[in-house]
Amino acid sequence: AQKVTQAQTEISVVEKEDVTLDCVYETRDTTYYLFWYKQPPSGELVFLIRRNSFDEQNEISGRYSWNFQKSTSSFNFTITASQVVDSAVYFCALSEALFSGGYNKLIFGAGTRLAVHP
């Protein structure tokens, strides 16, 4: 079955530390999509990145970087020089094709709560 595991329930760091959030997924599909979303204390869900299964290049966006490794079925997220504003719950998600209706549903991990302290 398709599944996303975020083993770290909570992480606490001090500002300026680097932190990596782990994501491990399971899928039988050869074509799939992985996502990261951020949920700040205000509650909305903010899209961070989408990656398709054919693109294993790492991606960097400012202080954020993502490491996608198909060999280990992992899509880890690193925040460099963390800041208090990074405090949020971060969700990793896998897009699963639903054969009826042509829709891809998102399968979410349970989330990792990151607390960055001054």
Added chain:
Amino acid sequence: NAGVTQTPKFQVLKTGQSMTLQCAQDMNHEYMSWYRQDPGMGLRLIHYSVGAGITDQGEVPNGYNVSRSTTEDFPLRLLSAAPSQTSVYFCASSYSPVLEQFFGPGTRLTVL
């Protein structure tokens, strides 16, 4: 663009009451969906729609109904509220089934 909007933001119901959670998007997205978020469980798909007039069940559809009469609107109806439906509900839309989904701000529902 307002993006995805949801009303109300908060709602308290008594067991057995019915209500409709509203969702609208102004991005002309064909794909819309409803998720519920429960502590420690991430988000789970309730119902989805691939276009006006077309809806289908997701992972946890029991106790909920949807309809899609227009591209913009995708209301979620609770037929007879139960305490197990206490949750935060998110509506989402996307341009394509493989692209990112844009989420509304959520509705926090408590059923007593």
